[in-house]
Amino acid sequence: MAVIAPSRRIRRTPFTEGVEAAGVKGYTVYNHMLLPTVFESIEADYHHLKSAVQVWDVAVERQIELRGPDAARLMQMLTPRDLRGMMPGQCYYVPIVDETGGMLNDPVALKLAEDRWWISIADSDLLFWVKGLAYGYRLDVLVDEPDVSPLAVQGPLAEELVARVFGDAVRAIKFFRFGWFDFDGTSMAVARSGYSKQGGFEIYVDGTQNGMPLWHALFEAGKDLDVRAGCPNLIERIEGGLLSYGNDMTRENTPHECGLGRFCSTQTAIGCVGRDALLRVAKEGPTQQIRALAIAGDLPPCDRPWPLIAKNKRVGQVTSAALSPQFKTNVAIGMVKMTHWDEGTQIAVQTPDGMRDVTVHENFWI
Amino acid sequence: MAVIAPSRRIRRTPFTEGVEAAGVKGYTVYNHMLLPTVFESIEADYHHLKSAVQVWDVAVERQIELRGPDAARLMQMLTPRDLRGMMPGQCYYVPIVDETGGMLNDPVALKLAEDRWWISIADSDLLFWVKGLAYGYRLDVLVDEPDVSPLAVQGPLAEELVARVFGDAVRAIKFFRFGWFDFDGTSMAVARSGYSKQGGFEIYVDGTQNGMPLWHALFEAGKDLDVRAGCPNLIERIEGGLLSYGNDMTRENTPHECGLGRFCSTQTAIGCVGRDALLRVAKEGPTQQIRALAIAGDLPPCDRPWPLIAKNKRVGQVTSAALSPQFKTNVAIGMVKMTHWDEGTQIAVQTPDGMRDVTVHENFWI
Numbered sequence: 001m002a003v004i005a006p007s008r009r010i011r012r013t014p015f016t017e018g019v020e021a022a023g024v025k026g027y028t029v030y031n032h033m034l035l036p037t038v039f040e041s042i043e044a045d046y047h048h049l050k051s052a053v054q055v056w057d058v059a060v061e062r063q064i065e066l067r068g069p070d071a072a073r074l075m076q077m078l079t080p081r082d083l084r085g086m087m088p089g090q091c092y093y094v095p096i097v098d099e100t101g102g103m104l105n106d107p108v109a110l111k112l113a114e115d116r117w118w119i120s121i122a123d124s125d126l127l128f129w130v131k132g133l134a135y136g137y138r139l140d141v142l143v144d145e146p147d148v149s150p151l152a153v154q155g156p157l158a159e160e161l162v163a164r165v166f167g168d169a170v171r172a173i174k175f176f177r178f179g180w181f182d183f184d185g186t187s188m189a190v191a192r193s194g195y196s197k198q199g200g201f202e203i204y205v206d207g208t209q210n211g212m213p214l215w216h217a218l219f220e221a222g223k224d225l226d227v228r229a230g231c232p233n234l235i236e237r238i239e240g241g242l243l244s245y246g247n248d249m250t251r252e253n254t255p256h257e258c259g260l261g262r263f264c265s266t267q268t269a270i271g272c273v274g275r276d277a278l279l280r281v282a283k284e285g286p287t288q289q290i291r292a293l294a295i296a297g298d299l300p301p302c303d304r305p306w307p308l309i310a311k312n313k314r315v316g317q318v319t320s321a322a323l324s325p326q327f328k329t330n331v332a333i334g335m336v337k338m339t340h341w342d343e344g345t346q347i348a349v350q351t352p353d354g355m356r357d358v359t360v361h362e363n364f365w366i
Numbered sequence: 367m368a369v370i371a372p373s374r375r376i377r378r379t380p381f382t383e384g385v386e387a388a389g390v391k392g393y394t395v396y397n398h399m400l401l402p403t404v405f406e407s408i409e410a411d412y413h414h415l416k417s418a419v420q421v422w423d424v425a426v427e428r429q430i431e432l433r434g435p436d437a438a439r440l441m442q443m444l445t446p447r448d449l450r451g452m453m454p455g456q457c458y459y460v461p462i463v464d465e466t467g468g469m470l471n472d473p474v475a476l477k478l479a480e481d482r483w484w485i486s487i488a489d490s491d492l493l494f495w496v497k498g499l500a501y502g503y504r505l506d507v508l509v510d511e512p513d514v515s516p517l518a519v520q521g522p523l524a525e526e527l528v529a530r531v532f533g534d535a536v537r538a539i540k541f542f543r544f545g546w547f548d549f550d551g552t553s554m555a556v557a558r559s560g561y562s563k564q565g566g567f568e569i570y571v572d573g574t575q576n577g578m579p580l581w582h583a584l585f586e587a588g589k590d591l592d593v594r595a596g597c598p599n600l601i602e603r604i605e606g607g608l609l610s611y612g613n614d615m616t617r618e619n620t621p622h623e624c625g626l627g628r629f630c631s632t633q634t635a636i637g638c639v640g641r642d643a644l645l646r647v648a649k650e651g652p653t654q655q656i657r658a659l660a661i662a663g664d665l666p667p668c669d670r671p672w673p674l675i676a677k678n679k680r681v682g683q684v685t686s687a688a689l690s691p692q693f694k695t696n697v698a699i700g701m702v703k704m705t706h707w708d709e710g711t712q713i714a715v716q717t718p719d720g721m722r723d724v725t726v727h728e729n730f731w732i
Binding site for chain 1: 373390392394396492613
C-alpha cells in the first residue's frame, strides 16, 4: 500500500487533529476529504465497535443546504422517494438518480423546516448536480455547502455517552429522527443514525471551531466506557449490508439493482428526475441485484471489481469483501445477475489471487 | 503520512499496473482515481523531468463528452471564454464557473467536431454540473464519461519518444493542438499539452485494453532516452505557476482572482453561466489574486492553507509550497490581497512549524 501525499486539495476535517492523536493508521479520500479507515486494526476496531462505543470523524459526509421557497420542490426533484409525508425532524435515506435512473449518490436528507433541508452526502460532488438543476429550472432556492461536519458516536454504549454530553433528552430521539441540542452555546442537530448496525448518533457539528472541543468532551465523558476513536468498519458494514456508493453501486446502477426499490415511489414522487426511466424499471424489475456473498478461502483486499463466474460466463461482480471473525467466512457484497441470484446458489469469483467458491445469499448477516 | 486504504471506490487506471511495477511511492486521489505523486523522490523526479522524458499516468483527467446538436451551445454555456473562433483540432484551457462566477473546474476542452467535444477535467465531478445544466435546459445533447484515459509524455525528449511510437507527423503538432494517430489499430487524439513546462504530449488513450500495450511500447522505444515513469511534479508545477484546482483555487474564487481573467471574454461569451457576476468582477477587478511567493527557511508539507500575515493581519494564504533545487528557495503559490500583492512586498506566512518570511512576486519562476 502506498502512502497518501499531503495536499490542501485533500481536505483535513475539524477532527483530524484528534484522529491523528488517536493514532490513525489508514485513510481513504471521500468528498475531497480525509476519512479514517483503521486505527488499531480493522479486526480490533470491529470487536471494539460491537462491544463499546466509538467516536467517528465522518465530516466527509458534507452537507448540501437547500433554503428558500423552492427548497421542497427541488428536494423532491432530486429523489424518487415520496417526501410528502416527511416532517421536520425526520431523516430519510434518499436515492438520487439522473434522468436515466442511474445512481448519483445515496445520501440522508434532513428536513430542518418546510423551506430548509440538508442533504448529507456520500462520495460524489452532488452539489454540482443540485446547483445545475436549480439553475436550469430557475428555482428560487439557495444551494450551498455549510460549515457543518458530522461526528458519529456508534456502538452499544453510544446512547450513554451522548446522553452524558448532551443530556438525557437524547435518549428519546427515535431512529432516523433528530433534535436540536446545545453544546457550548451552539445548537446542533443530533440524529439517531449512522453507518453501522450497532446503534448510535450522528452529531451535525455546526462550526469548525466547535469540532475539537466536542471531540474532547466526548472522550472526557466516556473514559469509563472505553470510548475510542473509530471509523466506518469494513467488516461490520458488509455484515450489515450497508452499501457504499462508488464501491457497490455507481452511476451505472438503478436503485432497484441496489435493492433500494422500496425507497422509490415513482408513481407518487411527481416531478422527480429519472421518473420515466424508473417507472419502466419498476415495471420490468431489475436484471441484476445486490446480494450478500459468502466467499471461501483467503482473499486480498478488494480494490477493483472481481468478476463472478458460473460455467465460464460472467454473472456479476464483487465490489466489497472482508473476513468476518463472527461469521467465520469472508463476507462480501456484489451485483449478481437474476439467473444466479437465488438463495444458496453456488458460483465462483475470480480474484487477483485466483478463483474462490461463492455462496449467494438473499439476506445479509445482521 | 498514513497509508491509503484500498477500495474499488478509489479507481485504478488502465496504467496502474505499470505504475506499480515502476515502484510508485505515493498517490493522491483525484476524480475518485489513483494519481501517482512520487516515484524515486520528488526532487529526483524533478531533475529527471527537466533533463529526459517521463511517461505519466494522468488517467485521472477524466473526459466529459458532449455530443449532439446542442453540444457547442452547452460548451459555451459552461465557460466565460469565447469559443467562437475555436476550430476542430484545438485545445482551449477553459475556466468553468457557477452562476456567481465561482470556479467549478479548470479543464482543457478539445473540439473534436462542431457537435462533439471532450472536456478533460481537474478534480471535481464536473459531469454532474454539465448533466444538470443539459437537463434543466432540455438541451439536445448526450453527456457522458467515455473510456478515454490520458497518458502524458513530458520532458525535453518527449517529442523524440512520441515520434518513435506514433510517427514523425507528431512533430508538426502545434502547442494546444491535437491530431489523430493510430496505435495498434485504434485512432487516438495526441495533443501537444501537459501539466509541466518541459514540453510534451498528452495521448488520449481510447479503450482501457489499449493502456498497458501503449505504456510498454513507450518504454520499449525510449530505453536509450532514459524514459521513466513520472507524474505531475510538485516543485516543477509551482515554479511554472501551474495552478491546481482544489489546492490553489476553489469554488470560493473567481477566474480573475486566479489570474485567469485573460480567458474570460464576458462581453462576447454570450450565454455563459456566471456572466452577470463576472462582468461585475471584470469591471471592478479582483481584491485578491494568485501570486508567486518565495518563502525562506524550512517548511513542512503544505496540507492546509497557511495564513499570510502582515502587521498581525491576515492578507491571504499559501496553498502550495515546495523547495526548489534550481531557484534555491521555497517556491509557493498563494492568494494575496491587493494591499500586498505588488512585486517585492515583504510579508510573512504562518506555517504549522512557525512564521516564515515571504517575498511576493508578480511572475512565476519559469
